[in-house]
Amino acid sequence: MSTVVRIDDVTKQYGSGSNALLALDHVSLTVDKGEFVCLLGASGCGKSTLLSLVAGLDKITGGTLEINGKHISLMFQEAALFPWLSVAGNVELALRLRGVGRADRRKRAQELLEIVRLGGFGGKRPHELSGGMRQRVALARALAQNADILLMDEPFGALDAMTRDILHDELERIWREQELTVLFVTHNVREAVRLGDRVVLLSSRPGRVLEDFKIDHPRPRRIDSTEVAAQAAEITDRLRAEVARHAN
Numbered sequence: 001m002s003t004v005v006r007i008d009d010v011t012k013q014y015g016s017g018s019n020a021l022l023a024l025d026h027v028s029l030t031v032d033k034g035e036f037v038c039l040l041g042a043s044g045c046g047k048s049t050l051l052s053l054v055a056g057l058d059k060i061t062g063g064t065l066e067i068n069g070k071h072i073s074l075m076f077q078e079a080a081l082f083p084w085l086s087v088a089g090n091v092e093l094a095l096r097l098r099g100v101g102r103a104d105r106r107k108r109a110q111e112l113l114e115i116v117r118l119g120g121f122g123g124k125r126p127h128e129l130s131g132g133m134r135q136r137v138a139l140a141r142a143l144a145q146n147a148d149i150l151l152m153d154e155p156f157g158a159l160d161a162m163t164r165d166i167l168h169d170e171l172e173r174i175w176r177e178q179e180l181t182v183l184f185v186t187h188n189v190r191e192a193v194r195l196g197d198r199v200v201l202l203s204s205r206p207g208r209v210l211e212d213f214k215i216d217h218p219r220p221r222r223i224d225s226t227e228v229a230a231q232a233a234e235i236t237d238r239l240r241a242e243v244a245r246h247a248n
């Protein structure tokens with residue numbers, strides 16, 4: 001299987017001199033094509049930093065970082081849609097930026113909205129949608145960018161549990177159908193076990209890879225199943241031990 005993201009001995013320091021802050025300390029991690037990898041760790045351990053390095057929004061200060069993909073797309077807790085554009089307009093804009101012609105844009109935006117099950121909502125404005133629906137639009141926009149690598153930073157953190165469960169199912173389907181590679185940051189251990197092929201646990205700051213758990217329960221998984229709960233409990237214990245170690 002081909003490696004899409006290779007993070008090798010990466011260090012990230014913010015600032016310098018007496019203001020220096022070591023956010024990541026010799027992190028090594030590879031993500032293969034089509035893998036779904038969840039990143040977990042205590043607050044401030046450098047999860048978002050790692051995503052922004054992979055996205056190319058910031059520079060590493062040590063090690064090497066290699067990306068082998070067509071396009072990387074980022075999704076955050078807030079959908080960040082343009083409020084003056086319709087739902088279809090938001091998706092079409094991403095297509096336009098890729099140079100897709102007007103007629104094709106319309107058709108493709110409609111297809112993408114159908115993929116995220118918002119086929120009938122293209123004419124609405126973002127404020128007319130629920131938080132879960134706005135995240136679906138953000139997902140359609142990411143697909144419009146022709147992304148094959150999706151970086152997600154707590155994308156469902158602000159949603160109620162029921163909406164989040166539905167979006168887990170949708171994201172899993174789209175990940176499979178579109179053959180995406182996903183790097184997904186969350187604070188929610190069960191969510192990580194529900195979604196991930198692997199759950200990578202980072203240490204408290206500076207972040208290092210503490211453990212890489214392989215999750216091989218059959219899919220689709222239920223977040224409230226006993227298998228998911230049992231593995232989440234094991235990972236939570238490991239995370240708690242790390243937080244306690246750091247507090248001492």
Ligand SMILES: Nc1ncnc2c1ncn2[C@@H]1O[C@H](COP(=O)(O)OP(=O)(O)OP(=O)(O)O)[C@@H](O)[C@H]1O
Nearest residue numbers: 014021023041042043044045046047048049050205
């Ligand atoms: N641009 C920046 N300049 C200086 N320090 C930064 C910057 N961005 C992040 N940091 C620091 O780097 C450390 C890691 O931050 P980061 O946001 O990556 O952690 P995180 O694991 O995503 O946190 P959380 O789980 O709370 O979202 C923190 O101590 C943070 O204050």
